[in-house]
Amino acid sequence: MTGIDGNGLESEAIRLKEAKISEFFLRDSERASRFTFQAAGLILDLSKNMVDDSVMGKLIALAKCRNMSQRIEALLSGERVNSTERRAAAHTALRLDQPAEYAALARTIQDRISTYVACIHSGAVRGFSGKPFTRVINIGIGGSDLGPKMVCSALDHCEHKLETRFVSNVDGSDIASALADSDPESTLFVLASKTFTTQETLRNAQTARLWLQAAADGADIASHFVAVTAVPERAEAFGVAADQIFPMWDWVGGRYSLWSAIGISIALAFGGEVFAALRNGAAEMDRHFAQAPLSENLPVLMGLLGCWYRNYLKAQTQAIIPYAHNLRLLPAYLQQLEMESNGKSVTRDGEAVPYTTAPVIWGESGTNGQHSFHQLLHQGTDLIPVDFILPLKNPVAPDGHQPLLVANCLAQSRALMMGKSLEQARIEFLKDGCSASEAQSLAPARAMPGNRPSTLLMMEALTPETLGALIALYEHKVYVQSVIWDINAFDQWGVELGKQLCGDVLQAMSGLAEIKFDGSTDNAIARFRSMHPKCKC
């Protein structure tokens, strides 16, 4: 069973299997405007989805049944919504004035970041040889990488104060290529790790330190390292100067942390004002989430639609396709946000969930996807709801580019809905010079079923404010879905086992311990050891 029983949505799903989205538009000339909602500079057009008023009504009823308004209040007021880790998930306090005790802490660190960043930009703080910093390399992984990296890429058209690079992978190729064209005298490292125990990040940080030490020839390299962590003593033990450690707190989850000091790379790249504008955009979405009625609430509507497709129409994946080159990292960012948050199979009470939870999130920027996987979206066998994200203006686009990009996006969403009939396909083959019998037999390959749903999320332009609102919108959508599914969106116990096993495997690989795993793992370790006889892991 994939659905959530007892609310009439199962029978709605059976009814709508026969419906056509395009016919909804024919029957209701107001559909586009009735299904379009706005908040915080974002315009959410849901009209090309497989829903009508009756379905939306029942989805809202489901949200009420799950006490959605109270649960939103619980999140925003700092209740311990992260039950298994027994703490709040108060990332909204990093951009709102409440809950007061968390917001006050956040302000203190934001002020420290602004002062520090201004010193770097003015050259008051310099590298070991007296050169000003020109490049920042953020070393972190998961939530300590994906958010700041995505934001820096999304705002690439804004004025840069420092160049940014991001190193996350423990594969040495990642840091090797970041260091290859960097100047040790003018490179600043941000060591971003909430726990400061993440193996990948610590290994990369050690490599960065060795690289600097080799170049500094005994000079003091302390000014080159900044750390962001919830456990400052670990960063100090690593050797980062106390006044260059920016704290975060256990009430900020890793994948919700770009608003905290984890976002210092954003401030270093573009300045403290841009970082503040990003937070302001998110705060506007937070206020909307808190105050708008459920039936007009963008995150609530998006979350409910996601449940509709996942639980009732049995969609297994959700595509995210931004028609903006600068948003090309958004799908990867949302993979962690949605799949690490809601990839769960027990309820908050520890019971097995009797329905499906998070879908697989994937995507690529438009128009690149059109020349890759859109074939499957149009003619494949799966139902795949698509979120098209479309900034209407791009200040750096040369003449002629933006109209073509926007036209492609709108054409894709319409083509998914309209499809192409067998008859149209047959006529096209006739026009191509085929005989009548050839056209008849070839037509099915060219016909497209249509009736494939998509959401169009527009904004005037990609600015720090609209980007902040966009990210907050998806954060809250994830929370809404976790409320419907009655799961905890803020823990990630599933990633721990692999981390623990990695320690044992490392020991076996370096011959420090004779540990037997399974035939496959043991064979691979033996093969590795035969190629690295002197391995010291």
Ligand SMILES: O=P(O)(O)OC[C@H]1O[C@](O)(CO)[C@@H](O)[C@@H]1O
């Ligand atoms: O910031 P840290 O503690 O280095 O963790 C990095 C990432 O690792 C995870 O714990 C899981 O891999 C993520 O949730 C987190 O964002």
